[in-house]
Amino acid sequence: MMWLLLTAPLGFAQDLAFCLDEDLDYVGIPKNELAQDLNCNGIEASEEEAVDLGDPLCAEQIDPATGLPFPNADYYVEYKAFGCEYPVINNDADGDGLGGGQIQIPPDAKV
Helix, strand or coil: CCEEEEECHHHCCCCEEECCCCCCCCCCCCCCCCCCECCCCCCCHHHCCECCCCCHHHHCCECCCCCCECCEHHHECCHHHHCCCCECCCCCCCCCCECCEEEECCCCCCC
């Protein structure tokens, strides 16, 4: 996948983020050479902060490959702002490790 469109509340700082495949070359936009960046924040998944697995919302999001909850912020939109409220775990249809699709965040979302 190539992109993640966030529809965010009240002009949230980042309405649109791009995750680019290493085969693409857009002028002015750096290529994405990360192995996994599902939340399109430019941070390699292995370097993302751990999520609070004591939070039931985080604990219920289970990785089918491991049978364990998804361990870090790469699997969620703006984890520091929204916790595990908006997972991106189903936004990598082509399996390239880069997220793509739309996530709608309602205007009254708790930040």
